[in-house]
Amino acid sequence: MTTFAHWNVRPLDVSVRGNLLVNIRTVNLRAGAKKNSRSSFSSSSSSFCSSHSLQRYAKFGSSSASRCSKLHRGGVRPIGQEQQQQQQQQQKHWSSEEEVVMAVAMAGCAAAAAHAAPLKLEKVVLTKEHLSLATEAMDKFIATIQDHPDQREDATPYYLLHKQGEYVYGTVLMFHGFSATTGQMALLAQYLFENGFNVYQPALRGHYFNKPAKYWPSVHMKPGLKETVQEKLMADPQFSAIINNFKSVVQLTTEQINITRERVSLDYPELDQAINDDNFTKAFYTWFESQHLDYLHEAEARLQEVNALPGPVFTVGLSMGGAVSLALAALHPDKIAKTAIFSPLLKVKDQKIREFCQLAGQFGAQECWWYPEMPFPLSCFVAVDVFSRFVSSKNLIDVLAKKIPTLAVFTEIDDVADVTIGQKFFADLCSIAGNEGPPHLSSTYTTAEKVPHPMVNPTEVSQCTTNRYWNALYQETFRFLTQGTIVAENLHKLSQDPDLPQVHPL
CATH class of the missing domain: 3.40.50.1820 (Alpha/Beta hydrolase fold, catalytic domain)
Structure with missing residues (x-):
């Protein structure tokens, strides 16, 4: 008998159709076996799923050797x-x-x-x-x-x-x-x-x-350099206000970007050069470590x-x-x-935002707009940009x-x-x-x-x-x-x- 199981998914509504060979342990099925009326599905579309696979479908969200x-x-x-x-x-x-x-x-x-x-x-x-x-x-x-x-x-x-x-x-x-x-x-x-x-x-x-701060790949300023830079830059009320009040790159203004960059350029021109190293070469790695x-x-x-x-x-x-x-x-x-x-x-599309993230991420600034319940450090976003350039x-x-x-x-x-x-x-x-x-x-x-x-x-x-x-x-x-x-x-x-x-x- 041809059957399919239909899982309760949010907001996607995904069905695994065909003959199921299933090792079921703790799977919450919303509906039992139902007849598959779609003629385009044959037995070749049947699945071999472990309980891991089925449990995954119950929780969908929106959001060098030769082959064996x-x-x-x-x-x-x-x-x-x-x-x-x-x-x-x-x-x-x-x-x-x-x-x-x-x-x-x-x-x-x-x-x-x-x-x-x-x-x-x-x-x-x-x-x-x-x-x-x-x-x-x-x-x-x-x-x-x-x-x-x-x-x-x-x-x-x-x-x-x-x-x-x-x-x-x-x-x-x-x-x-x-x-x-x-x-x-x-x-x-x-x-x-x-x-x-x-x-x-x-x-x-x-x-x-x-x-994210614990598990997602990120970019970090090298130990020793970070403490010195952070102490001096964060002592500036205007600079620290921008960093401490940051919520999202969506709300970031050109004025805020310019203020932070000007401050860095004045006190640490070599750091400013590293941030401006668009290809992530020696200037970047002199200051930063990337995962x-x-x-x-x-x-x-x-x-x-x-x-x-x-x-x-x-x-x-x-x-x-x-x-x-x-x-x-x-x-x-x-x-x-x-x-x-x-x-x-x-x-990453906007160069000024990329450069701001590279700096602000070192001082704890987090993106809170994308996932309010799970903000992530801007330093994680920088690692994405470094990887994209590597590719x-x-x-x-x-x-x-x-x-x-x-x-x-x-x-x-x-x-x-x-x-x-x-x-x-x-x-x-x-x-x-x-x-x-x-x-x-x-x-x-x-x-x-x-x-x-x-x-x-x-x-x-x-x-x-x-x-x-x-x-x-x-x-x-x-x-x-x-x-x-x-x-x-x-x-x-x-x-x-x-x-x-x-x-x-x-």
Whole structure:
């Protein structure tokens, strides 16, 4: 009997449809088995879910080793657990951007010698061993989040896996935007799962937890320097008033920015130079220490957990998640087949605000507007900007351009990411790739189309609007992942392409 379970979600209304093979322990189902009347859902859209995955759906909010399974003469040859453990032991933990640059160059050489994944995918079969190894690895990590005292509501990682014997295109690793939760990408994850992909969605580094100052990557002024600077600058009544009364970058005025910068420039010209170091070079690192590579560490660890699943791996991300998707693909081109990103955060939009955050974040200023119940230090926002610039380095761009097919969708009214920088990034990919390289496809929603920065989530209101074109966006993402191409004009239509899997209404 074909059934589906319907979970109580806020505000999304997400259903997992098809035959469910479920290990249920503590899942609160709002409705029991119901007949699935949608003819477009076949048994191939059924799921293999642990209780971790189901519990995740009950709480949705708004807000370098080779793969463990290889194609072998048209079939799948699973690699044993002993080899998988050897691969996991080989995983690197990059402590500096210099180490990453070297690793990217080596990864590019390795990928050049490897057989490139075809642009048009053929499905591969899931075996019991695939599922056993992958679920064991993912469950082990998910349990550490669920048992954590600082667990953040709606931020639990989850996976959607098809059943043993079913055929899949591969596995999508999905990454949400900065400060958001895994619920932000839930509808796209569900659509891709229902149409032939396994999906694993972790959170960004530290975003599983509700104490940003403790867990989210940030930028800190070096010990010794901070105490001296803070004592002198905060003694100025006008300067300290701006810092102490800060609530949100939304309320920040040009006058406040200018006052703080002038004060720093007068007393600490070298610090002012570091803050003005737009490319985060020696001047910046003379004064600051950054944890931005922790975002990459997190993504690499989660990539290891899906090693046992057959077929290629794809990265899909929104905003900061898009930057993470690109970095992971550039460092592991032997594992990542394609990457699709939306509103990629390759540079924070307003330079003056970025510079103010870099300074004020060191003295405890927090952003209170986005999540009033969970303010986060401005120093966390700075780490995002440092990471975005790291992704734009020449070494990463070269590997992406020559090895990884990419899809990027921008919007002109983006209030977070600098869309001009993003468009230039992809123009560079196309230029370097030339006629012989993989496709790099992009499209931009115009100002008149009013598509906000969080374009993947049709329920998320931003800039007083939502994305009306989300159905077509999902369909073209599916086309890109399965065929390596898109029909760009479709992205700008409210109607769906009848030749692609249909997106179900909210």
